[in-house]
Amino acid sequence: MHGKGLSKKKSFFYSASLLVFLCIGLVAAAQAGPAHNLVVLFTHDMHSNLDEYAVPSGDDKVVITGGYARLSTAIRNERKGKEGDTLVVDAGDFSMGTLFHTIRSTYALELVAMGMMGYDATTFGNREFEFGPGPLAHCLLSAKSHGKGGLPAIIASNTVVDSHAPELASFHKAYTGYPVVLYKIIKRAGLKIGLFGLMGKDASIYAPEAQPVKFSDSVDAARAMVDLLRNKEKVNMVVCLSHCGTWPDKNISEDEILAKAVPGIDVIVSGHTHTILDSYIRVGNSYVVSSGCYGGHLGRLELTKNPDGSFKAVDYRIIPITSALSKDQQISGLIDSFKKEIDEEYLSYFNYHYGQPLAHSAFSLAFPDWSREERSQCLISGLGDLVTDAFIYAVKNKEGKDYQDISLAIEGWGQIRVPLAKGTLTVDDTFRLMALGLGQDGLAGSSLVTFRLTGSEIKSLLELEATLAPVKEDMRLQISGMRFSYDPKAPPFARVKKVEVEKANGKLEPLKDTRLYRVCTNWKTLAMRDTLKALTGGKIVFIPKDETGKPIADIQTTRVFADAKKSLELKEWLAVAMYVQSFPLGDKGLAEVPLKYSLPQTNITKLK
Template sequence: MKRKGMPGRLTALLLVLYLLAAFLPPPGKAVPAQKHRLTILFTHDLHSHFDPNKIVNEHDEVVLLGGLARLAAIVEREKATNPGRVLVVDAGDFSMGTLIHTLFRTEAAELRLMGKIGYDATTIGNHELDFDSSGLASMLTAAKASGDPLPRLVAANIGVKPDKANGSILKQALDSYPVEPYTVIERAGIRIGIFGLFGRSATRDLIWDEDILVENQVATAREIVKQLREKEKVDLIVCLSHGGTQTEGHSEDEILAEEVPEIDFIVSGHTHTILKQPIIKGNTIIGSAGCFGTHLGILKLDCQPGERPTLVSYHLEEVSPELTPVPAIAEEINRYKKIVDREFLAETGYTYDQVLAESDYNLESYVSMRENAVESGLGDLIADSFRAAVMKAEGEAGDYLHLAVHPLGEIRASLTAGNLEVDDVFQVLSLGQGIDRTIGYPLITCYLTGREIKNCLETQSTLAPVSSKYSLQVSGIRFEYNPNRVPFDRVYNIRISTPDGGYEPMEPDKLYRVCASYMTAVMLNKMGSMSYGIISATPKDKSGRPITDLTQALVDADPHRPGVQELKEWAALADYLAAQPDLDGNGIADLPTKYRQPEGRYRAVPSWNPVNILREATYITWGVLAGSVLILVLCTLGVRGIARRMRSRNKTIEV
């Protein structure tokens, strides 16, 4: 029986060998390297937005998008679907934007939660330095001391000035974490080099930069790419760039891709851009997923050693309410919110989710305000709240406060219809720290002459069209400007508030009391250099003496306590909202309807009429006019001289 089966087995064996031979490469031909499918999940500009965000959709409805517990659900899904083949990265500005960042220095909540979600790497954005270099150092130290899993931090072109006290402290923290120029991670059988870059625009946006050195990002990228290819033998290079992409132009990260074509994928942060389709420059892919964690970028690549990756798919997944939050992440977020209540809000009497007021309408969106750079209902609300807070703190003993100003660049969010909670309000004015190093910019008051106030208002007429962050939001003043006039001399018809509730023409040499944030006053000095000294104003006391130390101009929120209790921007807005009348009797204050749209506190009046061009003109316009006349006269004399010489030459030729 066994012998009868031999021919059948032999035939089967020969058939198998034949089939193998048919599919094997001929002698001398290399076997193609196996392709590996890699999934890269990416975010940027999270700005401490742990909870879902109130977003107004195209139907003017408020929807809740984002939330890191929901985002974590997508990460878990992708890792379960593609085990060992998922990379999770972020391109910086992971902090600063909600009440969570009040724990930045002590808890490092952002990095620790990112570690728990499963982020592999992130980089440093400009807002990680909002509490200066010592704040970043404290955060890195707290993160390391926690013992929690943390993402790797890569920053190739950031250095510190060791001769500065805070610089040496930061360097020690950077080395201890450690923050490195690049890192190498293996996924899906390939070696991935990841490095971080700090862009030019991010450098310009640094609030405190005394201790920081930023090297040229293109030159640095070339050097890092060479090390990754030649020394580390990586198969794929990912750049976490806090530089930016703009859908309408040739942006920083597009230039980076062109100048350093060896980069395979750039995660582009800083500009909050949403790229529904990637930008492709040569073999480099550029992706951006917006801000606040409302979307998670998902890039799928086919990779194999020795070759550039192949783009399989790219899309942004909305972090929607349909996603089930990961319980462990949701619990961690709630734990941090309780710490905020205990460590930061307790002194104010507020709690994280406390309802301050309600609104039956949406105010202008953050995006629309940045795009239009004009007066807004939200800006009117903020400026009014500053004046109200100062007058409330000082009582009848305080001097009359004529006006308040606030730049659009310091407004970080808007308010939507529904309940307005403490964190919603904090997000609107979330930036900075005070002289006392507590969270939030404090308010100051000082005196300026009418002439100096006009100089400041020229930021709206001349600088705001160039950069919306200079757009002014005002209270207690009215004015017009003609955009066709000479730059820095476009504002006229200025009327200023009076104690009886009216308005009167502003006098150039009279002193008026002004309220602004501490940072606005600091930025005024920078604007002076930007305008070649044209926009200049010297803070003064009510006697007209210059104030050389702005701490002397701080508003005391509670004069009955020893020392100065800084009156914070965000607290002024919160108190103002909570103090509004309850119109529907439900026990909650109602946002007045007057803020539904701008009140018309200033307006642009374009005109080429000579009367309007010269109306209330200053030396700037008259100087330009005189210069123009002089040039015209010289040109006329020159033309006449040339004509005389030509006539004389022609007569000579005729003779």
């Protein structure tokens, strides 16, 4: 897909943003005198959620939250009267998660809007590399072209780009042209502040598409940055924009480990794990802070300087971005003006348009919220059941008379991104639900794939749930077509016990180790099979096979097509859209989601 010239309407918004940026810059430049309290406003893991969205609330209601137009108002409210004392930063994964990222390469709306909102800096998260270095290069170039009102600095201190690698020539040019920097010095509140940015170990595992871009050890990089900033640049404060994350298990909580290993960091804005820290974490003199994902909250940390040069928190708040906040009309207009571009450049391929109603649900299809550490307390979800049932339905629909039975549809929780709030379900809701991946057809969205595995390979694959999920929640599985139980007390990778295959007549039969079964999953899971093998020390291994049991040499042939003549893949989100549209009409004049999905099916059992 190719970029287009900006309309007069869009030119207005970009020109207006220049005036906003200049005003912000003049105020910040006017600061002088002794140091006063510094306010750090922060976000992370916004994942292209420019538009507001609906979320289920605990009292069976729906709350409209987020959206850059209201986030911009919240930032403006917090800055008012103290512009020269306020730092606005983001800790990465600013892209990938909604239909707006489908036009990221041509318009870079995420970065342009952040510039208009007054962000000083951000860093790369793993999702920035979701489409690979090439499309990210286009994004950086587009940002430079369209961000006339200024852009946030991108700080990447452990991202390694080989300037001599021919395959990275265009990326390196865009990287240095933006420019992406190792660190940045900003003066606020009478302080000289040094900022640097990190990609964490866990995050880098989820960025296989970044190759041949690499990421050095985050702790080693942090030590080097702190030494440079403290001893060469002589800064008063060090702020790390970290895409490393925190976990309940302190032994693997990367940003807490970082703070302990590198004591010269004053503030760590912690992204990647989508965590909301209602109270900051204090490690020595370091403050670790997190505000959750999708732009649903704005974090605020206010610090005062102690006589010994360290800093003391005098205020810490997580501010909800709710409908009670007015919308910044400039940002709102920018967002609305690009919905037509999404239709033309992406949704038109699938005969949909932005905001198109698909179905109605009388109940919310909830999903465990990993920002509140709920995932470890839940095995399966009704929403996850709907997703894997949709896979089977959509493949059967597209293959028609050539359809061969799928014995197992499988999806990892890391691919299911959000809950679905009750009410009208739209095409943008289904895309946001299954937003990740780039198809081999060049279009956003991971495609469905099918292949055969032996029963023993399937049993090995199910150890993702039984062995890995207790320590990595996004490894949890949703399945359709089979049922299994596992013993959490058994040795690792030997926990899956009874596995049964559900036949078309509803009867169950035992899984047979040597028999071939047709499996349906997504392209990303298939593409990460070598990563899974390495992560598990060779304990989880599966080789895609054809119907004869022969290993598939070209995994491109595993893809399922929505339109084979156009080489248009059947995307995960499209499967869900097709499935919910297939339900019988309800009294709202739309297909009605069946009540059975309000509760999870009993296809995974944890033995006591």
